[in-house]
Amino acid sequence: MQEVGVILLSALLVAAGLNLFLIPHQLLSGGVTGVASIIGYITGWNISYVFFVLNIPLIIWGWKSVGRRYIVLSCISVIGTTWFMELIPVIQITKDPILAAVFGGIISAAGIGFSLRAGGSTGGFDILGSIVTRTRDVPMGNILFLMNGAVILALGFFQSWDLALYSMLSTFVKGKVVDMIHVGHIKVTCFIITKHKDQMLCQLRKLHHGITCIHSEGGYSEQENYTLMTVTTRYELASVRKTVLQTDPQAFMNVVQSTEIVGRFARPKP
Numbered sequence: 001m002q003e004v005g006v007i008l009l010s011a012l013l014v015a016a017g018l019n020l021f022l023i024p025h026q027l028l029s030g031g032v033t034g035v036a037s038i039i040g041y042i043t044g045w046n047i048s049y050v051f052f053v054l055n056i057p058l059i060i061w062g063w064k065s066v067g068r069r070y071i072v073l074s075c076i077s078v079i080g081t082t083w084f085m086e087l088i089p090v091i092q093i094t095k096d097p098i099l100a101a102v103f104g105g106i107i108s109a110a111g112i113g114f115s116l117r118a119g120g121s122t123g124g125f126d127i128l129g130s131i132v133t134r135t136r137d138v139p140m141g142n143i144l145f146l147m148n149g150a151v152i153l154a155l156g157f158f159q160s161w162d163l164a165l166y167s168m169l170s171t172f173v174k175g176k177v178v179d180m181i182h183v184g185h186i187k188v189t190c191f192i193i194t195k196h197k198d199q200m201l202c203q204l205r206k207l208h209h210g211i212t213c214i215h216s217e218g219g220y221s222e223q224e225n226y227t228l229m230t231v232t233t234r235y236e237l238a239s240v241r242k243t244v245l246q247t248d249p250q251a252f253m254n255v256v257q258s259t260e261i262v263g264r265f266a267r268p269k270p
Contacts, residue, residue, distance in 0.1 A: 003073060003118045004073075004076060006114055006115070006117070006118040007073050007076050007077050007080065007115055007118055008076070008077075008080045009111075009114065010077060010080075010110075010111040010112070010114045010115035010118070010122060011076075011077050011078075011080030011081040011083075011084055011111065011115075011122065012080070012084050012111070013107050013108065013110050013111030013114070014029075014033075014077075014081050014084075014107075014108050014111035014112065014122050015081050015084035015085045015087075015088050016084070016088055016107055017029065017103075017104045017105070017106075017107035017108035017111065018033065018037075018047075018085060018104070018108065019085060019088040019089065019090045019091070020088065020090075020091055020093045020104075020107075021093060021094070021100040021101075021103050021104030021107065022037070022100065022101070022104040022108075022167075022170065023037065023047065023090050024090055024091065024092035024093075024100070025092070025097045025100045025101075025163070025166070026041050026159065026163055027097065027100060027101055027104065027163060027166050027167045027170060028148075028151060028152055028155050028163075028164075028167040028170070028171075029104065029105070029108050029148075029167075029170060029171070029174065031124040031125035031147065031148050031151065032051060032054045032055055032058065032123065032124030032125060033051055033124060034148060034151040034152065034155070034167070035050075035054060035151055036048075036050040036051035036054055038151070038154060038155055038158060038159075041158075041159060042158060047085065048081075048082045048085035048086055049082070051078075051081070051082060051085070051124075052078060052079075052082045054124070055078045055123040055124055058123065058124060058127050059071055059074060059075060059078070059123065059127070061127070062074065062127040071127075073115075073118065074115075074122070074123050074127060075123075077115055077122045077123055078122070078123040081122060081123070097162075097163075097166045098166065098169070100166075100170075101166045101167065101169045101170035101173070102169065102170065102173055104170055105169070105170035105171065105172075105173035105174040105177070106173060106174070106177055108170075108174055109173065109174035109175070109176075109177030109178045109181070110177060110181065112174070112178050112181075113177060113178045113180070113181025114181060116178070116181070117181060125147045125148065148171045149168070149171070152164050152167045152168050152171060155167055187231055187232070187233055187234075187257070187258040187261050188231070188232060188233070188234055188237055188255050188256065188257050188258060189229065189230070189231050189255070189256050189257075189258050190228075190229070190230050190231075190232060190237075190240055190244075190253055190254070190255050191227060191228075191229055191253065191254040191255075191256075192204075192227070192228040192229075192230070192244055192251055192252070192253045193216065193225055193226070193227050193228075193251060193252040193253075194225060194226055194228065194244075194247075194248045194250075194251040194252075195223075195224075195225050195226070195248070195250075196247065196248045196251075197213060197226040197228070199247050199248070200226075200228060200244070200247050200248060200251070201213065201228065203243045203246075203247045204228065204230060204240070204243060204244075206243075207230075207232065207236065207239060207240060207243065209230050209231060209232050209236075210230065210231070211228055211229070211230045212228070212229040212230070213226055213227075213228055214226065214227040214228075214229065231258060231261060237255065241253065
């Protein structure tokens with residue numbers, strides 16, 4: 001239920017970013033939402049309904065490629081976003097398109113990031129981005145920025161290049177904020193020094209990442225201990241920290257960010 005609550009809050013943020021900042025200035029947030037917006041701007045159709053219809057084939061693809069739990073949460077997000085877009089009136093909060101682009105991007109990105117942290121997505125290109133990040137160590141924000149760029153170029157051809165550039169600014173801001181919140185692609189190496197090797201190994205194995213065990217000795221105390229090294233993601237780091245402290249409150253853990261991982265790495269399952 002907590003995850004569903006986060007997903008619905010994310011949907012509210014995405015809808016608010018659209019109806020209060022981007023749509024009043026005919027800007028785009030990119031992705032399927034951007035495609036729906038372009039169609040709505042040109043034809044006058046209801047953008048929320050177009051958004052819902054365009055997400056259906058992507059959800060079907062994601063069901064086969066990503067995982068049922070992820071797609072169920074994404075479905076809740078798409079339905080929630082559609083609903084909130086109907087509830088929230090389209091109001092021009094600011095007359096400055098630059099402010100609208102920046103704050104619309106930030107609010108929408110917060111919704112996307114929290115949805116991804118909860119294990120779902122806001123639908124659309126987020127599903128495509130999640131498929132890629134589950135197979136390659138590529139930041140989600142970079143993927144969204146590249147895919148959204150094509151959509152925003154279409155706005156320049158069909159509407160106005162000024163609007164397209166403002167939308168590009170919004171998409172850039174959104175990509176950076178998403179990467180600040182969704183940190184599943186960032187790898188860290190944990191060095192854990194403990195005297196309780198067997199108990200610690202038993203608990204850490206439940207996290208499904210490889211562990212290297214090194215027999216070591218304290219430089220000052222000259223007491224024997226063990227150094228366990230494991231590579232995990234920033235998203236899973238809280239679970240590792242909790243496991244270490246619960247198993248051995250006297251353990252010492254040093255965490256460093258890994259710039260590159262070569263070889264096998266067990267990625268979190270959807």
